[in-house]
Each structure stands twice: as C-alpha cells, then as structure tokens.
Amino acid sequence: MKLLVVEDEVSLQSALRKGFIKLGYAVDAASDGEEALELYYSSVYDVIILDINLPKIDGIEVLKEIRKENSEIKILILSARSELEDKIAGLDRGANDYLAKPFHFKELEARVRALLRRNFLTQNAEITTDRLVLKTALKKVYLDDIEIVLTKKEYGILEYLLMHKGKLVSGEDLIEHVWDSEAETFTNSFKVHINSLRKKLPQDTIRNIRGQGYYVE
Amino acid sequence: MKLLVVEDEVSLQSALRKGFIKLGYAVDAASDGEEALELYYSSVYDVIILDINLPKIDGIEVLKEIRKENSEIKILILSARSELEDKIAGLDRGANDYLAKPFHFKELEARVRALLRRNFLTQNAEITTDRLVLKTALKKVYLDDIEIVLTKKEYGILEYLLMHKGKLVSGEDLIEHVWDSEAETFTNSFKVHINSLRKKLPQDTIRNIRGQGYYVE
DNA sequence: TAATCAGATTAACTGAATCTTAACTCATAG
DNA sequence: CTATGAGTTAAGATTCAGTTAATCTGATTA
Numbered sequence: 305m306k307l308l309v310v311e312d313e314v315s316l317q318s319a320l321r322k323g324f325i326k327l328g329y330a331v332d333a334a335s336d337g338e339e340a341l342e343l344y345y346s347s348v349y350d351v352i353i354l355d356i357n358l359p360k361i362d363g364i365e366v367l368k369e370i371r372k373e374n375s376e377i378k379i380l381i382l383s384a385r386s387e388l389e390d391k392i393a394g395l396d397r398g399a400n401d402y403l404a405k406p407f408h409f410k411e412l413e414a415r416v417r418a419l420l421r422r423n424f425l426t427q428n429a430e431i432t433t434d435r436l437v438l439k440t441a442l443k444k445v446y447l448d449d450i451e452i453v454l455t456k457k458e459y460g461i462l463e464y465l466l467m468h469k470g471k472l473v474s475g476e477d478l479i480e481h482v483w484d485s486e487a488e489t490f491t492n493s494f495k496v497h498i499n500s501l502r503k504k505l506p507q508d509t510i511r512n513i514r515g516q517g518y519y520v521e
Numbered sequence: 522m523k524l525l526v527v528e529d530e531v532s533l534q535s536a537l538r539k540g541f542i543k544l545g546y547a548v549d550a551a552s553d554g555e556e557a558l559e560l561y562y563s564s565v566y567d568v569i570i571l572d573i574n575l576p577k578i579d580g581i582e583v584l585k586e587i588r589k590e591n592s593e594i595k596i597l598i599l600s601a602r603s604e605l606e607d608k609i610a611g612l613d614r615g616a617n618d619y620l621a622k623p624f625h626f627k628e629l630e631a632r633v634r635a636l637l638r639r640n641f642l643t644q645n646a647e648i649t650t651d652r653l654v655l656k657t658a659l660k661k662v663y664l665d666d667i668e669i670v671l672t673k674k675e676y677g678i679l680e681y682l683l684m685h686k687g688k689l690v691s692g693e694d695l696i697e698h699v700w701d702s703e704a705e706t707f708t709n710s711f712k713v714h715i716n717s718l719r720k721k722l723p724q725d726t727i728r729n730i731r732g733q734g735y736y737v738e
Numbered sequence: 739t740a741a742t743c744a745g746a747t748t749a750a751c752t753g754a755a756t757c758t759t760a761a762c763t764c765a766t767a768g
Numbered sequence: 769c770t771a772t773g774a775g776t777t778a779a780g781a782t783t784c785a786g787t788t789a790a791t792c793t794g795a796t797t798a
C-alpha cells in the first residue's frame with residue numbers, strides 16, 4: 305500500500321513518513337501543494353494524507369484538483385483544530401476523513417487502515433473491458449462470459465491494471481501494490497506472472513511500453 | 522457475528538456479554554468511550570451496542586466519531602428513559618435503533634437480530650439456498666427440510682458465509698466475525714470447524730479459492 | 739467435588755498449487 | 769552492433785488447504 309504524505313512542517317512530515325514506513329507502507333512525501341500534485345500525477349497512491357495549510361497551492365485546492373479526475377482515491381485531511389469548522393464545512397465531502405491537529409499517530413494510523421479497509425470492501429463492483437468482466441467480490445474473471453481461473457498474483461496484477469485502465473503502471477508499482485511490503489523491488493517474479501496471465505487472456509490485452517510500464521486499454 | 526458492547530455499569534456489561542456469548546455471538550466489551558473507540562479501530566464489528574452515559578468520552582461523541590468514517594456499521598443506543606428525549610432527538614439518525622433502560626434482554630436480542638438482518642438481508646429471518654434453510658432466530662439449519670445439528674462455531678461460520686452469499690470471505694474475516702477478539706488470527710481452528718461443517722453439508726457447499734478465501738454460491 | 743462429555747483448539751503432517759529464482763532468449767533503441 | 773529491458777522456461781522452494789489425532793476447557797451431572 306502506498307501513501308502520499310503532504311505536510312509542510314518538516315518534523316511532522318518526517319515523523320509521519322518514518323511511522324508509516326515502519327508499519328510497512330510505501331510512503332512518498334511532499335512539502336507543498338505543487339510538489340503534491342506533481343507526485344500525484346507521477347505515481348499511484350492508495351491514500352493521501354493532506355495538510356490544509358500549505359505553501360504555494362493550498363490544501364483545499366490540491367484536494368479539488370485531485371477530486372476533479374479521481375473519485376476513488378482516499379484522502380484524509382489534516383488541519384489545526386481552529387481551522388476545522390470554516391474550512392472543513394466548505395469541503396463538500398471531497399475528503400473521506402479528517403483529523404484535527406494535534407493527534408496521536410495511532411489515531412491517524414487507525415484511520416488510514418479504516419480507509420484502506422473501506423477501499424477493499426468496495427465489493428459489489430465489477431470492472432469490465434470489451435471482452436473481460438472482473439467480479440471483485442469473488443475475485444473471478446470472465447472472458448466472453450466464460451470463467452478463466454487465475455492465481456492470486458495473476459488476479460492481483462490484472463485487477464490492478466484494470467483499476468488503472470488506460471494508465472501506465474510500472475513494474476515497481478505492481479510489486480508495490482500487489483505484493484506485500486517484504487517483496488524485493490528488483491525481482492523479476494512479476495514478469496513470470498504477467499507471462500502466465502497473458503497466456504490466459506486475449507492477445508495484446510496487457511501491453512508494455514519499453515522503459516515505462518504496462519497498461520490495459 | 523461480532524458485537525461490541527459499550528457499557529460502564531459493570532454488572533450490566535457482564536450480563537450482556539454473557540447473554541450474547543451464550544447465543545453464539547462473538548462479543549467484545551468496553552467500559553468507557555475511549556476503550557470503545559480503541560476496540561472499534563482495532564477490529565471489525567457487525568453491531569455496536571452503545572450506552573449514552575459513558576466516562577471519558579460521551580456515547581454521543583463515540584457515535585459521531587464512528588459515523589464520521591463508517592456509515593455501514595449498525596449502532597444501537599442504550600439510554601435511561603429520562604435522557605432519551607433531548608439526547609436522542611439530537612442524534613439526527615446517527616444511530617440505527619435505540620432502547621430505553623431498563624429493558625429485557627430478549628428485547629435487546631431481538632433488535633440486534635433485526636439490525637443484522639437489515640444489514641445483510643432484506644427483512645427475512647431465514648437465509649436459504651437451493652437445499653439449505655437457516656433460521657437465524659432459532660439458529661437452526663435444515664437440509665432438505667431435515668434439521669442438521671451444528672455446533673456454535675459451525676453455525677457461526679455457515680451463517681456468516683450465507684449472509685455473504687456469493688462473496689469471498691477470507692479465513693481472517695471468519696475469525697474476525699465469528700470469534701471474539703482474543704482469538705489468534707493465525708490459528709487453524711477454523712479449518713477444523715470447516716472440515717466438520719462440510720461433512721454435515723452437501724458436497725461443494727463451501728468452496729475455496731486458494732489464497733483468497735471461502736464462499737457459498 | 740470428581741468424573742464425564744461435547745466442543746474447541748492445537749500441532750503435526752500431506753499433497754498439491756503457486757511462487758520465486760536464475761539462466762536464458764528475444765526485441766528494440768541508440 | 770551492442771546494451772538494456774522484456775519475455776520465457778524449468779527447477780526448486782514455499783505456502784496453503786485439508787486432514788487427523790491428541791489435548792484442553794468448561795459445563796453438566798453423578
């Protein structure tokens with residue numbers, strides 16, 4: 305699981321980063337709104353922890369910008385208690401949760417976990433392409449209405465690619481999201497799984513751009 | 522099914538705990554609002570029974586806190602009759618049900634069952650498949666109209682799977698919902714119960730996808 | 739209070755599915 | 769033509785579901 309921590313206060317940012325890394329998350333951090341958006345557009349995160357008071361681009365702006373194109377990603381707002389009422393009131397539910405400073409790290413961690421849980425429990429969803437149907441509740445995949453049996457890793461890879469349909473996903477991203485945090489990032493194991501996955505799917509379902517990553521149309 | 526009982530009055534808490542355990546529920550209990558939130562964040566409950574008058578963090582606060590992030594979980598409020606009007610009036614539909622003290626345990630149990638039903642089914646006290654009928658009020662199971670006798674754990678597992686008919690349920694999920702929080706998540710006890718449960722059911726009733734979980738069609 | 743009993747848990751083991759590794763080949767860009 | 773990344777293969781390692789038997793626990797009753 306990959307988090308983006310956006311916080312300008314150096315010591316707090318560092319504490320959060322270290323805390324989450326220790327818990328096995330992959331963490332990127334940004335110190336202002338501009339950097340946050342840059343990182344957001346160049347990688348794929350599961351949860352964004354976003355301070356409201358930021359230099360350059362305000363946190364609310366960052367939130368709006370991200371929400372404009374992505375309604376799935378979980379965003380947790382951090383804010384000084386005094387700013388909460390007027391600011392949060394105007395958020396219009398763009399954030400999934402918010403937490404007033406100061407807070408206990410444990411509290412933040414619990415909320416992040418809760419958000420991830422909710423994310424995974426989006427159980428009724430089906431992801432489809434022209435020929436594929438992926439039923440996330442049962443983790444089953446159908447090609448032209450006939451079930452194809454996938455292993456856990458194969459399914460995980462396919463689901464991840466389809467959840468980011470049309471976007472480039474690097475091998476590193478795959479390992480980061482489909483494997484647990486102990487996995488080596490330089491293993492070629494995912495290639496083996498992509499290989500066996502491709503054999504079960506129509507040709508050219510999973511495409512590759514040399515040096516950049518994989519994608520599904 | 523797993524309940525969280527939040528009640529500061531020692532004897533009542535203990536009575537509720539024992540009562541629900543006897544009925545085959547997995548039960549955790551908290552004596553104040555802080556403990557309640559801690560437990561809430563560290564486990565997954567199907568219903569929370571929440572007293573309003575609590576030390577440290579007030580029941581209403583606990584309710585708000587939980588509702589902020591989780592709209593699915595069922596919450597039943599307990600309250601002395603005199604407190605009801607002003608407090609409950611302000612709840613604004615945060616709770617799913619409430620019950621005035623004093624009450625009969627039977628009444629509480631019926632309401633909890635109703636909440637669970639609302640959660641998973643639409644107003645039906647029976648869960649059925651083509652050959653099985655499960656009467657949740659009596660906790661009895663019939664196969665082709667003939668009763669099959671299950672132990673509490675066997676029943677709990679089957680009920681949970683049937684309430685999530687067509688969805689994947691991991692072993693961890695099972696332990697989380699059928700056992701109380703003291704259970705080790707890495708025990709293989711549930712496999713033994715599934716094994717004995719399967720012997721009492723038609724073949725292939727409970728299916729497994731390796732590395733992912735169990736399901737009933 | 740001790741003996742008994744059902745149910746729950748633990749631990750050890752098996753066989754099979756799945757995953758990883760590593761060496762190799764192939765394709766492409768510079 | 770060469771270097772690098774992508775794709776392939778097969779062997780070996782690991783993990784996981786399922787099974788069994790022994791042990792533990794707590795309720796019931798003799």
